[in-house]
Amino acid sequence: MFAYPTYFVLFGLVLTAVLGLLASWVDRKVTARVQYRVGPPVLQPAIDLVKLLGKETLIPAGAHKPTFLAAPLISLAGVAAVSTLLWITVLQPSRGFTGDVFVALYLLTMPSLGIILGGFASGNPVASLGASREMKLILAYELPFVIALFVPIILSGHAIRLPDIAAHQADAGAFVLHPSGFLAFLAALLCTQAKMGLVPFDVAEAETEITGGPLVDYSGSGLALYRLCKNMLFITLPLFLVVMFLGGITLSVLGIVYGALKLILVVAVLTLIRNTNPRIRIDQAMRFFWFPVTVVALAGVVLAMVGW
Amino acid sequence: MGMKLSALLKSPWVFHLSTGSCNNCDIEVLDCLTPRFDIERFGMLLAGSIKHADVLLITGSCNRQSAERLKRLYDSVPKPCLVVAIGECAMSRGMFIDSYNCPLPLDHIIPVDAYIPGCPPKPEAIIAGAVQLIEKVGAAT
Numbered sequence: 001m002f003a004y005p006t007y008f009v010l011f012g013l014v015l016t017a018v019l020g021l022l023a024s025w026v027d028r029k030v031t032a033r034v035q036y037r038v039g040p041p042v043l044q045p046a047i048d049l050v051k052l053l054g055k056e057t058l059i060p061a062g063a064h065k066p067t068f069l070a071a072p073l074i075s076l077a078g079v080a081a082v083s084t085l086l087w088i089t090v091l092q093p094s095r096g097f098t099g100d101v102f103v104a105l106y107l108l109t110m111p112s113l114g115i116i117l118g119g120f121a122s123g124n125p126v127a128s129l130g131a132s133r134e135m136k137l138i139l140a141y142e143l144p145f146v147i148a149l150f151v152p153i154i155l156s157g158h159a160i161r162l163p164d165i166a167a168h169q170a171d172a173g174a175f176v177l178h179p180s181g182f183l184a185f186l187a188a189l190l191c192t193q194a195k196m197g198l199v200p201f202d203v204a205e206a207e208t209e210i211t212g213g214p215l216v217d218y219s220g221s222g223l224a225l226y227r228l229c230k231n232m233l234f235i236t237l238p239l240f241l242v243v244m245f246l247g248g249i250t251l252s253v254l255g256i257v258y259g260a261l262k263l264i265l266v267v268a269v270l271t272l273i274r275n276t277n278p279r280i281r282i283d284q285a286m287r288f289f290w291f292p293v294t295v296v297a298l299a300g301v302v303l304a305m306v307g308w
Numbered sequence: 309m310g311m312k313l314s315a316l317l318k319s320p321w322v323f324h325l326s327t328g329s330c331n332n333c334d335i336e337v338l339d340c341l342t343p344r345f346d347i348e349r350f351g352m353l354l355a356g357s358i359k360h361a362d363v364l365l366i367t368g369s370c371n372r373q374s375a376e377r378l379k380r381l382y383d384s385v386p387k388p389c390l391v392v393a394i395g396e397c398a399m400s401r402g403m404f405i406d407s408y409n410c411p412l413p414l415d416h417i418i419p420v421d422a423y424i425p426g427c428p429p430k431p432e433a434i435i436a437g438a439v440q441l442i443e444k445v446g447a448a449t
Contacts, residue, residue, distance in 0.1 A: 028348070037346040044351050048319045051362070054312030056386035058359060211356035219359040219386040 002092075004084075011091070012084030020231035021045040023267050027234065030271045045231055049224050057220035062123030071118030072218070072225035078110020079229050083236040085162065090239075090249045090259075093163030100162050104240065105149065108195065111229050112138050115204070118226070119214025130213020133282050134204035137194055140289035141201075145191035147297040151175065151184035152244045154304040166248030174247030180303035185245040187297035189266075192237045193273055194285070196230065200277040201285055238266035316362055316388060317442045319351035323361030323385070327378050327414070329368030332428040333395035337365055339431040347435060350442075363390045363438075369397035369404040370414050382418045390441060391420045394434060396427040421445070 002010070024045045032039025059065055085104050088095050112134055119131030152175050153160060156168035175181030194201035205213040215226055242248060242262045249259030280288070324337050340347045341354060355361040358381055370378065382391070393414050396402035404410045414420060422444070424437035 032346070032348060036343045038349045039346075040348050040351055044319065047315050047351060050311065051315035051319045054310075054315060055362070055388070058384065058386050207356040212360065215360075216357040217359055223360060 004095075007088055008080060008084045011087035012080040015087065016080065016083040016232045016235055017228060019235040020228070020233070021049070023234040023238070023263075024231040026264065026267055027271045027274075030268060031275055034272075034275045045227075049228055049231075052219075052224035052227065053221050055220040057222055058217075060122055060124060060217045063217065064121045064123070067117055067121035069222065071114045071121060072222045072229070073114075074117065075111040075114030075229040076225050076232075078107050078114065079232045079236055081110075082107040083232065083239070086236065086239045086243060089162040089166055089243055091251065093167060096161045096163035099160050101149065101153065101160050101165070101244075104162065105146065108237070108240070109138060109142065111233060112195070114229070115214045115226070118218065118222070122214070122217035124217045126210045127214050127216045130204045130206070130210050130216070133206075134197075134214060136282050136286060137197075137201065137204055140286040141191040141194040141293075144187045144289055144293040144297045145195075147294060147301060148184040148188040148191065149244065151180050151297075151300045151304045154301065155181060162243055166243050169247040170250060174245065176245045176247075178304075179308045180300045181245055183296050183300035183303065185241070187293050187300065188241060188245065189269065190293055191289070192241060193270055194289070195237060196233050196270070198270060198274040200274075200280045202279055203282045203285055206279065234267065235263065238263050238270070241266055313388065313445070317446055319353075320363045320390070320438075320442070321353045321355040321361055322363045322365050323355045323358050324365045325367070325378070325381065327366060327368035327370045327374040327398070329395065329397055333367035333398075336428045336431055336434060337367070337394065340434055345431045345435060347438070350438070352438070358384055359386060361385055361389065363392060365392050365394055366398050366414060366420075367394045369401045369407075369410045370412065370417060371407075371409045372411065375412065375417055378414075378417060390422070390445065391418060392422045392424060392437065392441060393420045394424045394437075395429055396425060399423045399425060402427065 025040070025042055028044065029039040059068060082104050085100050116131045116134050119127040119134065152165050155175050155178060156165045159165050159168060169175060176185045197205055205215065210216070215223060218226060242259065246262045249255060324334065326334055339345060364382070364385065366378070368374070393399050397404065398414050401407070401410045401413055422437055422441040424434055426433050429437070
């Protein structure tokens, strides 16, 4: 249908950005409603972005300039590449390639890597503190996330192409309906929460103690790119979960409606988790991911091997 | 009006800066964020870092210690930015006008765009001041 670069620009960047801004509005509106507030208008995330692009970009005196400026682009490129893979899976399954699950898995850590790079490059002590917390958080959630992703791979008969996993679910029902798939979905959902840096796992940004962590010295377009990247993750990660666990999105009218509902459901659950929990410390987060969540994910793998 | 500025007026992130206030104005500023007043309706968010701020909300009478720091902080806000003086002390130094420790009023140190009187001003007054400031800047450009 399209060439890969067209997918990258048209779907990976533009469509994901538009949907991501919308998803982050849903997040802010739901948060406001949970707190009995009115909340911002629909265009608010987009207005924020335009405003930040128009502001001055300050580079701190102690910063490593090229890294400081390139880090937001690395984050953005990572999200755009993953979402390109996911949109190809949805729109043109035949174009997926063997092993794209693993490519998506690696690319999904790029946004966090960009944040770490930017934090350290800015030369701000608070930013380095946030960046080192982000590193610890990656160490914590990557293990259960990878283990949880084994489950859909095992259940789909060892398929390592995203379209195959989605197609298997279209035939045999969503994996989340299996006991093993449900456990893995729970673990992956919690890891998603941490990947997006949402409360209770926003230790790296912790507005009230380290005032935004790695982003503390970013202003203007650098901050705009990081925010756009966060907003895009808000649709990319739910889409990844929908493709891996919730049966994907099929290209019919009903399929698209169901797909949109699934995406909104995942976004709403993430938002509700973020609104009903306090922030935990970094050591608590690591203990949480390495023990309970990893055990749940492993239980899912064992059940999947047995065939449940 | 340029797109830059119209976007800024629709999403002014505020940074709250106390230059030696008695904490009353600061509590009233925080009240604006509560569900009752909900300034996120207007796109306002409380910024944690000065580099993310568009509007400085300054309270307090600006003593010798904080005046230097205030200048330094004003220089590190990415421009364009707006400054709002909140409360009697920030406007005219209030009861500290004759104090040895408050040599200059705030608007002699940095340019101020809006003044919100009161000791402390009510959250309604702060929101009304913010809306008037947005209208003033919008009309001026």
